[in-house]
Each structure stands twice: as C-alpha cells, then as structure tokens.
Amino acid sequence: MDLAITPIFSGPGTMTVFFVAVASMFAHAKRITKSMNEVFASLGAAKRVFEVFDLEPEAPDPPGAVPFDGLAESIEIENVTFDYGVGEGPALDGVNLVIKRGERVALVGPSGAGKSTLLDLLARFHSPNSGRILVDGHPIEQLRRGDWLAKVAMVPQDPFLFQVSIRDNVRYGRPDAEDEEVMDACRAAQLGDFVDSLPEGLDTQVGEAGTRLSGGQAQRVTIARAFMQSADLLLLDEATSALDSEAERKVQAALANLMEGRTVVAIAHRLGTVRGSDRIVVLEGGRVVEIGSHEALLEGGGNYSRMWALQTGD
Ligand SMILES: Nc1ncnc2c1ncn2[C@@H]1O[C@H](COP(=O)(O)OP(=O)(O)OP(=O)(O)O)[C@@H](O)[C@H]1O
C-alpha cells in the first residue's frame, strides 16, 4: 500500500514515532473488511497517528520518565492481557514471557492468535489492560517514549512505502543519513544490485508515480529502513503473502543480516524460518501454549509438532 507524504519531520524521535505509528495503522487497516467495529478501531489508529504527529517528542512522557539507551538484561512480559474491546474475547490473555538481551524469540501460531498484538504492545501502540511489561525492571510506559522507539525497529507484516524516492523511504529510519549510509543499508538488505541497476539509483521514485517494486523488493526496502536505525530490539512480522523462492531467499538473507547482534522477536508463518531461534513461543487464542527450542517442541509432540508436520509433510 502506498501513501504520499512529504517528509516534514522535526527530528529522529518524532520521525520514529510517526513511522512506527503509520506501520501500525496500515497493519490494522487491512482488517477494515472484517467488521464495522474494526473499522472504528482502525479509525482510532489513524487518529492516533495524527495525534502522535502533532506532539513534541517529549510530550507523551510521564514526569520522571526513565531514559533508555538499549536493553541491558531483559524484557519481562508478566501476565499481560489486552482486549481491543470489539472481538469475542481478549487478543492476549495472561501472557508470560521473558526475552533476554540478544535472544532470538520466534512467535508462531494460527491467524488471530495475538502474535501481531504482542509486537504492538512491545512497540507501545497499546498498553496492557492488566499485567505489565518490564524493560530492565522498569514498566515500559515509564521509559522515555522517543528513547524506546529509537531502539526498536519494526518490519511490519505488510511492507508499506511512501511515494517518495528510494532514498527517502530508507532514510525514514534516520532522516539525517548520508547517501553512503543509505547505500550501505540497501546493500545489507540485499537491495544494492537492484538500486545500482536503476538509471536513477536512490532517486528512483517508488509507488504509483514511479517504479513499482515487487513484494520482495518492497520488503527489503523496509528492512533497509530498519538497518538505518541503530535499534537493538527488532520486531519482525513475517509477511503472510508468499514470495517466489528466489525473492524469499533474498528477504531471508537480508533479515539474517539485520538480526545479527540484536534482540529479536520475530513472527513466523513459515516454520522453516524459525528453526534457528533460541526459543519458539506458540500462541493460540491469546495464550502461550508452548515454549521451547525447535527440537524440544518437536519431541514434546504438541501443537508445534503438528504445525511442523503439516507444513513439512514429516
Ligand atoms: N485493530 C484491531 N481492532 C480490533 N481487533 C483486532 C485488531 N487487531 C487485531 N484484532 C483482533 O485481535 C486478535 C489477535 O489478532 P492479531 O492480529 O494479533 O493476530 P495474529 O496472530 O497476528 O494473526 P495473523 O497470523 O493473521 O497475522 C484477533 O482476534 C483479531 O481479530
């Protein structure tokens, strides 16, 4: 989905808040067809984008907000329940999970299990209705919002690009970046050859007015954008739409680069991509039903092993 927006951002903090908010809005807008209630929920998200946009970066912080400069130990999700207030029951229901610094956690489970909602809570789009999320012991709401979002990079389920140049699409991750840095991010995202092959290079306009990117290329632009941020927590929401195997291979290679040295929470639909995770968390109906390594979960013979058998035919 494309959106024409002129960049008029006042600083990296505002920028990141805005970018992440737009990502969330689009993630939620896709549900518009589901029900009228969800339309209102999506409108709420749209409204929030503009609220966020009008705010000074420091404005939403509570008095005494804690500065944040990167994860020292862990994120503890304690008995978290979150209800959008429109569906049958809560989207997340008593979720407990500890994510250690440097760990790679995969979230798997059926559609509607609450996987994206959990990432949204980590990105602070929503706050839990009950329970809490502690970041190195501090409730997440008490961290300076700009500080937190500067350290969190999100690669959303549906890549979205602005109708601006490739350069500006990538630079949303860091508006003051030099061309050389933008190219480095593109190369790390397996997009270097593609950009080099374009007559106008980084100046190439994307979207309706310019070059239409393939699904895999669009995803790699959002990955390059995440590279521009010096984020240390990565929230990845794997695309549900299948790419052809060559495009998929490039996206996976780009993600492997991006995950290097970072704490990662990654939603995976294709289980082949989760094997390398330190831990796999299986969500179902808003609850954590299994946690373990790939091998342990296969041995356990539970939901994960059934999902694995279904997908691989083993
Ligand atoms: N913005 C929203 N407004 C209202 N309900 C929502 C919203 N987003 C998600 N939900 C509901 O919350 C539940 C969890 O949704 P979520 O998007 O977290 O699932 P998911 O595990 O990411 O699914 P998928 O694999 O299809 O992406 C679902 O019942 C969904 O309909």
Ligand SMILES: [Mg+2]
């Ligand atoms: Mg999802």
